[in-house]
Structure formats: structure tokens, C-alpha cells
Amino acid sequence: MEHQDLGFNSLLVHAGGVEDALMSAVTPIYQTSTFRFHNADHGAACFSGEDDGYIYTRLGNPTIADLERTLAILEKGFGGIATASGMGAVTTVYMGLLGAGTHMIGHEAVYGPSRVVMESLFKRFGVESDWFDTSNIELVARHIKPNTKLIYLETPANPTMVLADIRAISEIAHEKGIKVCVDNTFCSPYLQNPLELGADIVLHSMTKFINGHADIVGGIIVTKTEEDYKNLRSVMINMGPNMDPHQAWLARRGLKTLALRIERSQANAMKVAEFLENHPKVAWVKYPGLKSHPQFDLAQKQMQGPGAMISFEVKGGLEAGKKVMDNVKLALLAVSLGGIETLIQHPASMTHSKMTPESRLRAGITEGLIRLSVGIEEAEDIIADLEQALEKA
Numbered sequence: 373m374e375h376q377d378l379g380f381n382s383l384l385v386h387a388g389g390v391e392d393a394l395m396s397a398v399t400p401i402y403q404t405s406t407f408r409f410h411n412a413d414h415g416a417a418c419f420s421g422e423d424d425g426y427i428y429t430r431l432g433n434p435t436i437a438d439l440e441r442t443l444a445i446l447e448k449g450f451g452g453i454a455t456a457s458g459m460g461a462v463t464t465v466y467m468g469l470l471g472a473g474t475h476m477i478g479h480e481a482v483y484g485p486s487r488v489v490m491e492s493l494f495k496r497f498g499v500e501s502d503w504f505d506t507s508n509i510e511l512v513a514r515h516i517k518p519n520t521k522l523i524y525l526e527t528p529a530n531p532t533m534v535l536a537d538i539r540a541i542s543e544i545a546h547e548k549g550i551k552v553c554v555d556n557t558f559c560s561p562y563l564q565n566p567l568e569l570g571a572d573i574v575l576h577s578m579t580k581f582i583n584g585h586a587d588i589v590g591g592i593i594v595t596k597t598e599e600d601y602k603n604l605r606s607v608m609i610n611m612g613p614n615m616d617p618h619q620a621w622l623a624r625r626g627l628k629t630l631a632l633r634i635e636r637s638q639a640n641a642m643k644v645a646e647f648l649e650n651h652p653k654v655a656w657v658k659y660p661g662l663k664s665h666p667q668f669d670l671a672q673k674q675m676q677g678p679g680a681m682i683s684f685e686v687k688g689g690l691e692a693g694k695k696v697m698d699n700v701k702l703a704l705l706a707v708s709l710g711g712i713e714t715l716i717q718h719p720a721s722m723t724h725s726k727m728t729p730e731s732r733l734r735a736g737i738t739e740g741l742i743r744l745s746v747g748i749e750e751a752e753d754i755i756a757d758l759e760q761a762l763e764k765a
């Protein structure tokens with residue numbers, strides 16, 4: 373069957389794949405750095421592009437290509453580019469679209485290093501950037517400059533759970549010839565398809581929901597057009613943040629159960645969010661599935677479900693929050709997210725500690741904000757764990 377005819381879960385299982393002579397049911401791990409040519413002419417044809425044979429694993433590898441093709445299908449794009457990490461994907465996009473004298477716009481609360489690398493490293497090479505609340509479309513329009521080349525969104529944003537309207541922002545951007553890239557890590561292609569909403573590029577940290585088992589680090593970029601694909605693949609190949617075949621094989625295996633895992637952790641997250649919202653010691657909860665989320669309507673329109681990420685604050689701020697983090701028994705006190713296990717962490721002292729305190733506060737990352745990535749355990753057990761920890765706060 374052609375992949376256009378298949379539903380999401382069937383694609384998770386069957387998309388991609390390689391034809392190998394031994395008829396393997398699962399794409400094998402081609403753990404090789406290089407590939408043999410039949411003869412000198414074949415080698416020359418592979419290099420000129422006349423033959424699509426593999427050459428060298430940094431340039432391409434069948435195990436990695438399976439994963440790249442699958443994600444391009446799931447995100448409804450032209451092609452996928454796998455990277456060694458999510459940050460490899462972010463920096464490949466920055467390198468491919470920006471240069472000295474250009475400007476980019478980003479959401480103020482994104483994955484910490486996505487902003488830090490721009491404001492430190494890329495600034496040294498003459499790239500300007502502005503970071504503010506992209507949930508405010510007026511602000512986005514006002515910050516566009518003649519040299520703006522990229523609008524970089526993360527929705528829901530990490531860790532504030534603020535949403536950006538991908539369709540509305542893409543329309544404004546495209547009028548001015550500006551590209552829009554969305555970090556879709558918090559949703560995965562199961563819950564949100566930025567390219568369908570108008571974005572040009574989507575990227576993921578595959579470390580999170582796509583792999584889903586907290587056992588590898590990896591990234592992926594999917595572009596809508598062939599032109600962007602060729603540009604970014606060339607950046608990746610020349611800079612070298614390529615994925616390893618074994619890593620790709622694990623990510624492809626984890627991906628098969630993406631929808632099952634997300635359905636389960638999302639159902640748990642809804643129960644946990646309701647529990648937290650009704651708890652007397654909790655000051656506030658941000659979860660796109662709760663009516664109290666300021667952008668509940670946009671979440672309904674743009675996302676196929678609210679996901680498994682929750683941020684909340686315990687009354688009493690950081691000190692009370694620390695008590696909760698120090699007393700959970702089932703949830704793991706650890707960064708990262710999107711795995712089968714429930715994780716809890718404190719952005720101001722952990723994932724977002726490299727931001728200045730002022731930019732953190734401006735971005736809504738309060739000292740007491742706690743981020744929860746809800747896993748696939750029993751909802752009752754996750755809630756009981758939080759309940760006993762909150763009692764000690």
C-alpha cells in the first residue's frame with residue numbers, strides 16, 4: 373500500500389523500511405562507516421549523484437535513511453535529516469538560514485540552549501536575535517526587520533506551556549519572505565503537524581517522545597521544500613552532527629509505539645493536571661488540556677491533543693517546590709521528557725539556569741515553576757506520589 377492510504381499508527385509500524393537481499397522484517401543496523409563501490413565508475417556515479425548508492429555514513433546510511441523517510445512522512449514534509457541530538461537539529465537550522473547581518477525572532481521561553489547558543493555563539497558571528505512572547509501576534513509583526521530571515525517557534529513552549537499560533541505567524545512571515553521553523557518536541561507528529569499549519573521547517577529532539585524510552589539522544593529536521601532540504605542536508609553533512617546507525621535503529625524502534633505511548637501518558641496527564649489544579653497547596657497549573665489555560669481554544673484548534681507536559685507552582689515558591697521534588701518516590705527527579713517514566717524537574721536551577729534571571733522572569737519562568745513530564749505508569753500511582761510529596765511541602 374502507498375503511504376498516502378495509511379493511517380498514523382500503520383505508518384508508525386510500516387513507513388520507511390529498506391529492501392534488503394535477506395528480506396529482513398526490520399531494517400537492520402548498518403553499522404558501517406563506509407560502503408564499497410562495484411568499480412571506479414560506480415564510485416564516480418555515486419559522487420556525482422547519477423547513482424543513489426551509499427558512500428559514507430556521515431552523508432547517508434540505510435538505517436538512518438529509514439528513520440528520516442518515516443519522519444518526513446509523519447510530518448508531511450519533503451525530506452528528513454537526522455542529527456546526533458536535538459541541538460544538532462537546532463544549530464543546523466540556524467547555520468542553514470542565518471549569517472552575519474541577518475536577524476531572527478524567537479519565543480522567549482524555548483528549550484534553554486536553543487536561545488543560549490544564539491545569544492552567545494551565533495552573536496559572535498554577527499547574527500542578531502530578538503526573543504519575546506510569540507503568543508502575541510502584534511509583537512511578532514512589530515519585531516520583523518528588513519534583515520529578518522527566521523521566526524523560530526516552540527509550541528507549547530518549554531517550560532511555560534505558552535502556545536504560538538503557527539498558522540497566523542506563518543502568514544505574516546511568508547508575506548515578507550521569512551522562514552518559520554517550529555520545534556515540535558513537546559507534541560511529536562502525533563499531536564501537531566506544523567508543516568500543515570504553514571511552517572517551512574519542523575524539528576524535534578528525538579530524545580523525547582519520538583524515541584520515548586530515555587535511552588538515546590537524537591534529533592530530526594523535516595522540511596517542506598526540496599530546496600530547504602538540500603540546503604540543510606548540506607549544512608549537516610559539512611558540519612558533521614550526523615546520527616549514528618545504532619542510535620537511528622533505536623529511535624525507529626521506539627517510534628513504532630509513539631501513538632500508544634502518547635495516548636496513555638496524555639490520559640494520565642489530564643488526570644494529574646486536574647488533581648494539581650484542585651490541590652490547595654498548588655498556586656497554578658499550566659496544561660493545554662485545562663480550560664484554565666489562557667490559550668485553551670488555540671490548543672483545541674492547533675493540537676490533536678494536549679500532550680503529557682505540565683508546569684505548575686507550589687504555594688510557597690521554590691522552597692515548597694524543592695520539598696515536592698525531594699519527596700517524590702515514583703517520579704524521577706531528572707531533566708529530559710517524553711519517556712515512559714514520569715520525570716520532575718526545576719527549570720530555573722536546571723534546564724533554564726543559563727538564561728539570565730531577568731530574561732527568565734520576563735519569559736514567565738518563575739523561581740517556583742516545576743515541570744512534569746507524565747509517563748505511562750498508572751495515573752493513580754502518579755497522583756498518590758505527588759499527593760504524599762505535596763503533603764510535605
Ligand SMILES: *Cc1c(COP(=O)(O)O)cnc(C)c1O
Binds near residue numbers: 576580590
Ligand atoms: C531536549 C530538547 C531539545 C534539545 O534536544 P537534545 O536531544 O537534548 O539535544 C530541543 N528542544 C526541546 C523542546 C527539547 O525538549
